[in-house]
Amino acid sequence: MVLGGIILATAAAVYDGLNATHNQSYGPEARGGASRSEVIISRGVIHYPEIEHPDVLVALNQEAADKFGLNVRDNGIFIADSRCKSVPSKNSVRFYRLPMVDTAYEVAGSELVTNIVALGALAAVTGVVSREALQKAVAASVPRGTEDLNLKALDRGFGLVK
Amino acid sequence: MVLGGIILATAAAVYDGLNATHNQSYGPEARGGASRSEVIISRGVIHYPEIEHPDVLVALNQEAADKFGLNVRDNGIFIADSRCKSVPSKNSVRFYRLPMVDTAYEVAGSELVTNIVALGALAAVTGVVSREALQKAVAASVPRGTEDLNLKALDRGFGLVK
Amino acid sequence: MAVHVDRYLRLHKMPHIWCPGCGNGIVLGALVRAVAELGCSRDEVVVITGIGCSARTNAIIDFNTFQTTHGRALSFATGFKLARPEMKVVVVTGDGDGLAIGGNHLIHSARRNIDITTILINNSIYGMTGGQHSPLTPAGSYATTAPYGTLEPVFDACRLVEGAGATYVARGTAYHVVLLQRLIARAISHKGFAFVEAVSQCPVGFGRRNKMRTPSEMMRWQKDHAVTVKAAAGMSREQLRGKILIGEFVNRNLPELTEVYGRLIREAQSRPGGE
Amino acid sequence: MAVHVDRYLRLHKMPHIWCPGCGNGIVLGALVRAVAELGCSRDEVVVITGIGCSARTNAIIDFNTFQTTHGRALSFATGFKLARPEMKVVVVTGDGDGLAIGGNHLIHSARRNIDITTILINNSIYGMTGGQHSPLTPAGSYATTAPYGTLEPVFDACRLVEGAGATYVARGTAYHVVLLQRLIARAISHKGFAFVEAVSQCPVGFGRRNKMRTPSEMMRWQKDHAVTVKAAAGMSREQLRGKILIGEFVNRNLPELTEVYGRLIREAQSRPGGE
Amino acid sequence: MMQGNEACVEGAIAAGVRFFAGYPISPATEIAELMAEKLPRVGGAFIQMEDEIASMAAVIGASIGGVKSLTATSGPGFTLKQENLGYAAMVEIPCVIVNVQRGGPSTGMPTLPAQMDVMQSRWGTHGDHPVVVLCPSTVYECYVLTIKAVNIAEMLRVPVIVLSDAIVGHIREKVVLPDPGEIEIVERKKPLVPPEGYLPYRADEDGVPPFITYGKGYRYHITSNNYDEGGFPATNDHKVAHALINRLHAKIEKRRSEIIVTEEYMLDDAEVVIFAYGCTARSAYSAVETAREQGIRAGIIKALTLWPFPREVFRKLGGRVRTVIVPEMNMGQLVVEVEAALKDNPARVVPLNRVDGKMITPGQILDLVKEVI
Amino acid sequence: MMQGNEACVEGAIAAGVRFFAGYPISPATEIAELMAEKLPRVGGAFIQMEDEIASMAAVIGASIGGVKSLTATSGPGFTLKQENLGYAAMVEIPCVIVNVQRGGPSTGMPTLPAQMDVMQSRWGTHGDHPVVVLCPSTVYECYVLTIKAVNIAEMLRVPVIVLSDAIVGHIREKVVLPDPGEIEIVERKKPLVPPEGYLPYRADEDGVPPFITYGKGYRYHITSNNYDEGGFPATNDHKVAHALINRLHAKIEKRRSEIIVTEEYMLDDAEVVIFAYGCTARSAYSAVETAREQGIRAGIIKALTLWPFPREVFRKLGGRVRTVIVPEMNMGQLVVEVEAALKDNPARVVPLNRVDGKMITPGQILDLVKEVI
Amino acid sequence: MLTRYSIELNHAWCKACRICVDFCPKKVFGVNESGRAVVVNIEKCVGCTLCELWCPDFAIKVEGSEQSGEAS
Amino acid sequence: MLTRYSIELNHAWCKACRICVDFCPKKVFGVNESGRAVVVNIEKCVGCTLCELWCPDFAIKVEGSEQSGEAS
């Protein structure tokens, strides 16, 4: 998730000429496990980088959905993976359930590119960054040799939103 | 020298009912080598324990005599061991040169009891503590089994001053 | 069947926070079963840890437990043991905690022969902080602070502690869990300083970066590279290259510190002037 | 005749501050003569110390010298050596400085096989602070913090450092000054971590309290208790009890850290992306 | 006749201290040496550890074992004890650290006095931790403040620092010790609930949780990570963190009046006040006595508690005092606290500093008094 | 897009740092990891030491070897570095320590932000030592302040601390780095005299002695005991001590104007001023922007230099300002300095504290602004 | 064939590490769709309890009749 | 007998520790009234230089003719 956030922020800031911050958090010290990525995109200077009520929430697993689902601000957007069973959401929120993990498996045979799929979906739903910027940011950020795979995942993510 | 100072202060404070402080200093950290003992005896409360211009100075070796000889206050008393070759002293000071180290050798065959001899001499010259108090303090402070030897050294110290 | 570990766990702390396949749970199981095997009461056992994934051991077991600062568990344990010689004191530490920052306390505890059992979980990496190399990371292995491969030679922890004077020294692995349990039980029974190195797997911090993709692969590595002390006796230096010796290296009896000190107290108190 | 030490002294710092008969001067003499024997220039030698009487060594010798915090000389030396691999780095430390507070840095320096020569002056006491027991104070000896006699076992410093992986380990004494000089010279020539324990006398902090009234008595003790490694090979355990072994224990060649690192730098710089 | 360091030892033993771990360092070593001799006689244990980090750890370990524990050190050693001091503050384990201050920075002037660790004693460890610092200026105060330190530590489960110095630690004075029966000794508050109901970090109203050592059927966990009332890590729980850290500080604030000891001398009509502590207070007394002889209206506030800083005594000064002199054997450490305490008071604050290893003399203070009057 | 910790690394390398020794600790580990990767590429050396004490020692050792050196850590590690930091301050060896602050006390909240080491960064070691502390609140500032830190260290031969935090260290922002040619880089002042005439601690008028590393024919001694101009111990020499310690402090005081960086925002007509630093300053800006939108006359003083404390900026406030708010992610550390700086100013000083691992929000600040206005 | 051993799997604790699956000498375990261990060949179990000793998450309990327990 | 060696004693550095006195194999040294070393039997000196190596205060220099120096 951290990489996904970085790519989104990079797309916005570096390729779309906006301002962006990316902020992450983990569990106790820095081991694997749950992580969270917060991105703010703005035309103005961004001072306060923490988000209590996001405009857009992407939850890739049940835990995240449970923990943050109700935080989305009114008229915000909430995208949950279709593997999540129950999703706490408010009426005032635009809700999407998309098979992002499944798509990642289809593209790469593992969960690895889920965050890139999610990025595509997020951009398609919100339009917050341009497709082109996102493509450039993905190509520049992923490990060498995996560019094509990831760009494909990104496309499929866009495709999830009709 | 440190023990001598402690005994003097003890005699004054514990056995003569005065107030006394004892203060010591060494070289870098706490190894053997040069040491200094400062005693203040007073009827009142003693706050400031350092002495710049002592009323009485006892110097048992040349180094001490050189370093502190000129600090003695006017009309003060300066007792130097007779082994000291040159002694910097002022006219305004009552000066004594006494064979304290030699006496210690005579009593104990070594320098060990020099400080006790010196105590006797100091008390005899100044009268700042009573002979009795000093005897008690010596007996209470020296290692068990050496009381007699030390009391003898004290007596000989008193005897040095006619 | 085996003593089930449940009985010794703080159930409300389960499932524990370790990653899937982490060897820490296996070592913890061996420790708990060893204690059970010895018939110790839970109240008489104190388990002390430092900081690291290994240190999370004691939050989940229902003994008397405390976690201390990074690397210092043995020093806390020394004070505790001197204050309470009747308690059984076990320290669980990691290769970073016990050998990097805590190396000095380890060798001094060994020297003093104080009755503390130390279990060092050697996962050859700093797990908790995300995979930096440790004094037990094999040369050439990758770690986040060794992007070109680790350049430094490793300790042989058991030889080090032996050189420091320890009276009980042994090594087991997570794979050889039955042996490990036996070694830990003997270490706890030993009167004096006892050291058990438990070779373990950190799939997340070490395995991923070093082409061992699953916990099982890492345990297979343990299986394939371990040679018992006995077997090693008949092997050449060449044959032993790259192997890890397991079993008991030292087991001897010398006066134990808190006993010696207890005697001093009794003597000092019986002298005139004592209270 | 012998190279006179004068030429290497800061004469305005003489006479030095050590007590009469202190062995530190003898060890210092051996070090200076060893350097002279090797023909090193004074500019290429750096002598680093911690805190203690032993640490006063380097203020009086006219090499490049610095004194650091208590116990940390080897860590400072490690940074210095990595920054300046071409310099000859010698650390002089004490039994408290190098083995108590500094024990961890000693074993890690040994493990890394970094090219530093460490001379540990073992006077079996904390001299500078007035005679507290150290990890090398023989059990039973008196010290200001061991009024009832020292209760703790001692390290065998050479075995400890060997257990940590050192590639050169030796022991001499102030009495066996010719041997000591030879061992130090070999240690300095050795490429890698080299450790020389120099058994020495502290008449003021140790001798007085332990019925050795004069420096000469203490040196006679060294003479009487030392057994060379060779001689020891033919002696029984019983015969060796209470003896101190002198001579060379380890001398082997393994890759040295700053050389290994130097190679990494050259490789990293020749890769694309390097500057 | 007793030395300051010796008085610390006697006070500690009288207060019930039965464990000492230390590492030699001038000018504090006498404390370790005397403890080594005396503790076994009263059934306690002494150990010289491999360094100060380990000493501090051992002291906390012994205290967790239920035994009142103390360590002593000076400058460099005090610095090394800081990490574990923070641990003790966080997990609320009582312990006492005597720091016999010497000249710094670094190894500086190992046998000469200074007051350079005043701010460090409050702020030396990372994180915002609670701590109490007491500061003797006489041998007698070494005795009573060490007892007080042990008592506060046990009462509030907090590390307490006795900030002595090379003068106070080495000086010998006649002291008349109180009868053992007259000394108030505080013991740790025990839980009133059975093991099943025991939450090791559920505090009473005074902010202090009852404490019981291991081996008595109460099994629990201690962690220095942010923890809940059960003593278990709650590393990322903001509510728990808020409550915990505020409680740790509040338990001290609540007892300010018991903890803070100051002495006032000739304040009633003073125009110049000297705020002093430690050995420097001795000079201040001499100076004020001479000043009064000369008709100068000078007075003294002597702080025996440095932290929490005794802000409240400055309230008494009203508008009469024109100048407050703050003599310190450092470059000016508490002077900022004094300025802040006098924010709404027109009195001028004038520092007087000395860092050369010699005491500030009464003469120096007197000269300054005359200058500012 | 660059992370704060990464910007420290880039800044360090741009400033000429070629040695790093460290020990892993969240949230500072990225700095070590990036250094491990980048230093060999620029011909520098990285080493992971056995602990933070050794790391700090190695950094000083390398700097004595003539190489610009840096280390990075967080809370517990910062505490362990303090003894050797004091050594560097005493013997005047340039070095930079980045402390990415996390929640305390003790191991506390290892991945969450705090500003709890502000006082420790000034007072963490024993003895009265000189030190400079810079505090970034953005990724860009991480870059430029690390360069400034290295420059000040080299110029004044003093340890400089970059006091970052878990927010600033981990946040990613777009930064446009200055051209290498535009960056001012300071090198150590070399002696102008030949080896025979060189006294390693004879200072120039600016209070800083020229420095040359070993192996160039200049042989000399360094000791952390009180030392004379020749670099030799003068442990009991009061005059030398006086001169030395005063010089160590004066060399910084003399350069206050170069060292101290503050930023002022909307101060001209402000009635309420927020004094803020580090990540908290970010919230202050948000709050003031909103306040101004609502017609409230609020302004900001942002400190990029925390120590020496920028007292002088408060002089500008005059009598107009009614309240100064000091938001800190601790229990109130710099608030005392602010009070002291405003001793003769009627403005009220109001702290705003938060210690639960979350940032102080713009909303919290705004609410307080409205309350005090 | 008569099953003498029973295996209790605690899915709330199992973290799907596959150690039991890979190392059970009798291949008694398989995995379910979430990757967690399930018993697929209980009849082959010989009651060696290694799976229980190895499971890092204490999710396995091997139970057997008294006799077989003693014999193991 | 011809003296082939000469010994230079630096009394400003000598601290009267008696090591040279006690260990010189030929008993070449004695002490003066302040306890410092003095040469009393120079003719017995065999030029082994041990006194120089042992003196902790660098107060002794043993000099000899070129030949004897090489031979030693």
Ligand SMILES: Cc1ncc(C[n+]2csc(CCOP(=O)(O)OP(=O)(O)O)c2C)c(N)n1
């Ligand atoms: C003084 C200090 N330095 C650094 C850290 C950060 N830290 C926490 S755990 C750890 C390493 C643990 O490694 P190891 O002991 O091998 O345990 P593992 O996680 O691998 O079980 C470090 C460096 C700390 N908490 N305290």
Ligand SMILES: Cc1ncc(C[n+]2csc(CCOP(=O)(O)OP(=O)(O)O)c2C)c(N)n1
């Ligand atoms: C951190 C710290 N702790 C303690 C001291 C005090 N100290 C100075 S020297 C010394 C002991 C030195 O003993 P050793 O290393 O054996 O040296 P010796 O004086 O015997 O040569 C101690 C404890 C110090 N300077 N710094």
Ligand code: SF4
């Ligand atoms: S990081 Fe490694 S050691 Fe830590 S819990 Fe995960 S697998 Fe285990």
Ligand code: SF4
């Ligand atoms: S105290 Fe001991 S080690 Fe130190 S100088 Fe004196 S004799 Fe030598």
Ligand code: SF4
């Ligand atoms: S070993 Fe345990 S945790 Fe792993 S898959 Fe099997 S039952 Fe689950």
Ligand code: SF4
């Ligand atoms: S007890 Fe043995 S055979 Fe049975 S399931 Fe477990 S590992 Fe397999």
Ligand code: SF4
């Ligand atoms: S050995 Fe040296 S210091 Fe000792 S008595 Fe002989 S000349 Fe003097």
Ligand code: SF4
């Ligand atoms: S050179 Fe040898 S024989 Fe001659 S005085 Fe010296 S020790 Fe004696």
Ligand SMILES: [Mg+2]
């Ligand atoms: Mg590990």
Ligand SMILES: [Mg+2]
């Ligand atoms: Mg020693």
